[in-house]
Each structure stands twice: as structure tokens, then as C-alpha cells.
Amino acid sequence: MPNEVKVKVMKAAAPRERTLREKAYIPEIARGLRITAAHFWGNLFIHIKRLFGIRTKERGSVTYQYPEERRPLSPRVRTLHRLVKREDGSPRCVACMMCETICPAKCIYIIGADHPDPNIEKHPLQFDIDLGVCVFCGLCVEACPEDAIRMDTGILEFSAYSREGMIYHMKDLLR
Amino acid sequence: MAFVWVTLAKIGVTLFWVMNLGAILTWVERKQSAVMQDRIGANRANIGPFRIIGLFQIAADSLKMILKEDWIPAGGNRFLHTIAPIISVFFALLAFAVIPIGNTLTISGQEIPLSIITTDVAILFVFAMLSLEIYGVVFAGYSSNNNYAMLGGLRASAQMFSYEITFGATIIGLLMIYGTLDLQELIRAQKGSIGGWYPRWGIFLQPLGFFLFCAAGLAETKRNPFDLPEGESEIVGYFVEYSGMKFGLFMLTDFLETILISALVTIFFFGGWQVPFLEADGFHFGSTAFLLSPVWVTVLQISIFFLKLTVFLWLFMQIRWTLPRFRYDQLMRLGWNVLLPLSLLNIFITGLILMIWG
Ligand code: SF4
Ligand code: SF4
Numbered sequence: 001m002p003n004e005v006k007v008k009v010m011k012a013a014a015p016r017e018r019t020l021r022e023k024a025y026i027p028e029i030a031r032g033l034r035i036t037a038a039h040f041w042g043n044l045f046i047h048i049k050r051l052f053g054i055r056t057k058e059r060g061s062v063t064y065q066y067p068e069e070r071r072p073l074s075p076r077v078r079t080l081h082r083l084v085k086r087e088d089g090s091p092r093c094v095a096c097m098m099c100e101t102i103c104p105a106k107c108i109y110i111i112g113a114d115h116p117d118p119n120i121e122k123h124p125l126q127f128d129i130d131l132g133v134c135v136f137c138g139l140c141v142e143a144c145p146e147d148a149i150r151m152d153t154g155i156l157e158f159s160a161y162s163r164e165g166m167i168y169h170m171k172d173l174l175r
Numbered sequence: 176m177a178f179v180w181v182t183l184a185k186i187g188v189t190l191f192w193v194m195n196l197g198a199i200l201t202w203v204e205r206k207q208s209a210v211m212q213d214r215i216g217a218n219r220a221n222i223g224p225f226r227i228i229g230l231f232q233i234a235a236d237s238l239k240m241i242l243k244e245d246w247i248p249a250g251g252n253r254f255l256h257t258i259a260p261i262i263s264v265f266f267a268l269l270a271f272a273v274i275p276i277g278n279t280l281t282i283s284g285q286e287i288p289l290s291i292i293t294t295d296v297a298i299l300f301v302f303a304m305l306s307l308e309i310y311g312v313v314f315a316g317y318s319s320n321n322n323y324a325m326l327g328g329l330r331a332s333a334q335m336f337s338y339e340i341t342f343g344a345t346i347i348g349l350l351m352i353y354g355t356l357d358l359q360e361l362i363r364a365q366k367g368s369i370g371g372w373y374p375r376w377g378i379f380l381q382p383l384g385f386f387l388f389c390a391a392g393l394a395e396t397k398r399n400p401f402d403l404p405e406g407e408s409e410i411v412g413y414f415v416e417y418s419g420m421k422f423g424l425f426m427l428t429d430f431l432e433t434i435l436i437s438a439l440v441t442i443f444f445f446g447g448w449q450v451p452f453l454e455a456d457g458f459h460f461g462s463t464a465f466l467l468s469p470v471w472v473t474v475l476q477i478s479i480f481f482l483k484l485t486v487f488l489w490l491f492m493q494i495r496w497t498l499p500r501f502r503y504d505q506l507m508r509l510g511w512n513v514l515l516p517l518s519l520l521n522i523f524i525t526g527l528i529l530m531i532w533g
Contacts, residue, residue, distance in 0.1 A: 029494075029498065032497045033493060033494065033497050035497075036211045036496065037211070039210075039211045039212070039213060040207065043210045043213060044210055051228070060210075060213075061210075063214050063215040065215070
């Protein structure tokens with residue numbers, strides 16, 4: 001049978017008897033201390049070199065010094081929403097309500113109206129996203145037939161002092 | 176009168192180095208753990224553009240501790256709740272009164288011993304102070320009107336009592352060899368060398384005693400891997416109801432104890448202020464000699480004492496951030512079933528050897 005899946009059953013390893021060396025505890029402590037001490041002195045040496053202005057490629061720590069130094073974001077990471085503009089600056093959205101319908105958190109509120117241009121059927125009068133409720137699933141982006149909403153601003157830090165402040169209106173989203 | 180002034184000056188000096196070292200250790204602990212875990216650690220506290228590798232953190236922390244609300248739980252015992260941290264710090268500081276940081280300093284013909292109190296029961300004094308500290312812990316647990324604090328206090332006292340026995344028993348071997356209870360005399364007795372090469376330090380005469388003393392000493396300081404009384408990250412021990420500077424005092428006691436244990440290890444097993452080959456008038460290597468004035472000898476001795484102290488502070492910090500915590504039954508079993516018999520064995524072997532060669 002071509003589609004047969006071969007399953008290899010693994011037996012959980014029985015708990016190993018501890019050797020005398022491990023039971024004696026001191027050698028194992030010494031081994032642990034050697035590892036941490038090696039890290040300590042190695043990193044300390046790099047830090048001291050830095051302190052005296054010697055440039056090295058070694059990092060000495062894995063820390064990102066956050067506000068000054070940011071981790072590179074993957075291009076597909078989902079961040080703050082934005083509404084894509086037409087050439088004249090109006091939103092590309094046609095108020096089809098797809099995103100509002102699919103949103104699992106029910107946090108998009110759209111009021112649509114007829115567009116003055118007869119070629120375009122509708123446009124949103126109001127387009128609010130309650131980011132305090134949004135779960136950043138990205139389904140709104142997937143659902144949009146006009147590619148009018150995207151989550152590619154790269155903005156991760158947004159906060160407000162009230163729940164109302166977390167509701168982003170159309171003018172905030174049209175950046 | 177001169178004696179009073181000299182003693183007051185010595186108290187000032189001792190308080191200065193002990194308290195400052197304790198404060199610096201709060202910073203060292205963060206930085207050391209950070210560096211060994213490939214992190215950076217506290218480095219944001221600043222005055223203007225100056226950060227001096229996070230050293231302002233100490234000032235920021237103390238300021239925060241002082242300004243925080245001092246909160247006493249409803250139904251708690253106000254009096255005991257207030258004096259508990261004071262007792263802890265008081266006895267921890269008092270123990271330093273007999274710690275010699277150097278031999279003697281000669282000023283205008285007068286020999287001044289470099290410890291506040293010179294007494295021939297110094298070792299008993301230190302151990303008594305360490306035991307009295309338990310009261311602070313027990314009072315803290317009892318007066319908080321909180322079951323977790325109470326249990327923490329009980330855990331702490333049980334642990335400290337258990338390890339105190341080992342703690343005392345491990346140094347009996349040393350006392351048998353050097354035959355003194357005076358810390359200064361003990362250090363003086365560690366002069367010279369064994370076989371012309373090794374310094375005549377306790378570690379070479381009592382290697383087993385050294386390990387046992389370190390283990391029991393770590394348990395006394397209530398730090399990892401014996402930090403069940405505290406367990407800051409989850410169980411939280413006797414000081415769960417403390418805030419502000421009172422909590423700060425408990426933290427300070429921890430660091431003071433670490434310094435004290437390091438100082439004791441230095442004195443008992445690494446010759447305290449003894450510099451190898453350094454006599455009262457300079458270095459002597461066999462027949463060649465570099466003569467030094469007595470002041471320089473004293474300076475050298477004090478610096479070597481602090482150097483050794485630093486090494487052990489580093490080691491204890493390293494152990495604290497390397498090892499995970501024991502389970503409580505493991506802790507008790509280790510104390511009573513392993514360390515105590517080993518320390519008794521140590522006494523026995525030492526006695527045997529002394530009887531044969533002594
Ligand atoms: S990301 Fe998900 S939850 Fe947020 S607005 Fe879009 S669909 Fe709704
Ligand atoms: S799915 Fe796109 S076009 Fe439709 S309402 Fe949402 S943003 Fe506008």
C-alpha cells in the first residue's frame with residue numbers, strides 16, 4: 001500500500017540509574033559551576049573590551065536594548081492595521097463589510113454610503129477598529145476583496161489611557 | 176579615652192565597608208547573574224547621560240525602598256513586626272565586630288588590633304550572633320498574621336537550626352588543629368607553610384571541613400540552593416508581609432550574611448589576612464628577602480583579605496545562580512543524613528591524625 005504510514009513506536013527511556021559520580025553531587029556541581037563561570041568570564045571579557053572602546057564582533061549578551069535597538073520584524077508579522085489609499089487619498093475600501101463579517105472578535109464597525117463617483121459603488125463614512133478587542137488574527141486582511149486593509153505598518157507599540165483611546169478611527173487608519 | 180576613640184573609629188570603618196559592600200552586592204548580584212546568563216542586567220538607572228554600568232541602580236533602589244509605604248497587616252503584631260527586621264540586621268552587623276580585616280596597625284607606638292573586639296571567644300561570638308538572627312526570622316513570620324509567613328518562618332528556623340549543628344561541627348577539626356577560639360590567633364596560627372610550598376591554611380589541613388562549611392554556610396545565608404525560607408519567585412517566605420525599607424533590611428541581612436560567611440571561610444580556611452611568604456617585616460623567599468615598612472605590610476594584608484573575600488563572594492553568587500533549589504525533604508536529609516555524619520567523621524579523622532602525628 002503506497003499510502004501506508006509507517007509508525008515507529010518509541011519506548012520512553014526508563015529513568016537512568018544515577019552513577020556514583022552523579023550521586024556524589026560535588027563533581028556535578030563543579031561541572032555546572034564550570035559552565036556558568038565560563039559564560040561569566042567570557043562575557044565579562046567582551047564587556048570590558050567594549051567598555052574600553054575596543055570594537056568586537058562578539059556580542060557578549062543576547063539582549064536587545066529595546067527602545068534603542070529593535071529586533072528585525074519578519075515581513076509577514078501582523079502589526080497595526082492601515083487602510084490603503086487611492087491616488088487621491090481617499091480609502092480604497094468599498095464598504096463591502098467582508099472584514100466586519102469575518103472578524104472573530106467583532107471589533108470592526110463600518111458605516112457605508114454611496115460614493116459620489118458612479119464607477120465606485122460605496123465608500124465608508126466611518127471605519128473603526130477597536131484594537132483593545134482585536135486579536136490580530138489577520139482574517140480581515142485575508143477577507144478584503146479590494147486589498148484595502150493591511151496589517152503591515154510595523155507598529156507594535158500602541159496604547160492608550162482609556163478603552164475609548166484604543167478605538168482607531170478612519171483618519172488614524174489612513175496613514 | 177584613646178581607646179574609646181580608636182574603637183569608635185574602628186566601628187565606623189567596619190560599618191563603612193560592610194554596609195557599602197552589602198549595597199554593592201545588590202548590584203553585583205544582578206550584574207553577575209546577567210553576565211553569566213548572557214544578559215546585560217540593570218543598566219538604565221542614570222543621572223543625566225551618566226549610567227556608569229548601572230551603579231546608580233543601588234541609589235535608585237534604596238530611594239524606592241525608603242519612599243515606599245510601610246505596611247503592617249491588620250491583626251499583625253505591630254511591635255514584633257517592626258523589630259523583626261531590626262533584630263536580623265542588628266545581629267548580622269554585630270557579628271562583624273570580631274572579624275579581623277588585618278593584623279595590627281601601629282600608630283605612634285601603639286598597636287591597634289584590626290578588629291573591633293579582641294576576644295578569645297570570637298568564634299563562639301560569631302556563631303551566637305548567627306543563631307540569634309533566627310529570632311528576626313521567627314518574629315517576622317509570627318507577627319505577620321499570615322499563614323504563609325508563619326510557615327516560612329518555621330521553615331527558615333528549622334533549616335537554620337539543622338544546619339547550625341553541621342556549621343559548628345565542621346570547624347571543630349580546625350579548632351583541634353590550631354587550638355584557639357580567637358579569630359586573630361587562628362589566623363596567626365595559619366602562618367608559614369606546609370612542606371615549604373603550600374601555605375599552612377585551613378583548606379590544606381581540612382579539605383573536607385571546607386566543603387562542609389561552605390554547604391552549611393550557604394544554608395545559613397538562606398540563599399540558593401537552600402533558599403526555601405525565602406523562595407522569592409513563588410512560595411515567598413517569612414517576609415511576605417513586609418514592604419519598603421523593612422523588607423530592604425531583610426534583603427540587606429541576606430547580603431550581610433553572605434559577606435560574613437565569605438569572611439569566615441576566608442579566615443578559617445584561607446588564612447584571613449595572611450599573605451604567603453609575608454612576614455612582619457617583608458617578604459621572605461627562602462634566604463632572599465624584600466623588606467617592607469610595617470604600614471605597607473598592613474596595607475598588603477588588608478588588601479589580600481578583601482581580595483580573598485571578593486573571591487568567595489563571587490563564588491557564592493555563582494553558586495546561587497547556578498544551582499536549583501532543593502526540595503524541603505532533600506534539604507533536611509542532606510543536612511542530617513549527609514553533612515552532619517560527614518562533619519562528625521571529619522572530627523574523628525582529625526583527632527586520629529592528631530593522635531598519631533600530633
Ligand atoms: S485582525 Fe482579526 S480580530 Fe483584528 S480586526 Fe482583523 S479580523 Fe478582527
Ligand atoms: S473587506 Fe476591505 S473593502 Fe470590504 S469593508 Fe473591509 S476593508 Fe473595506
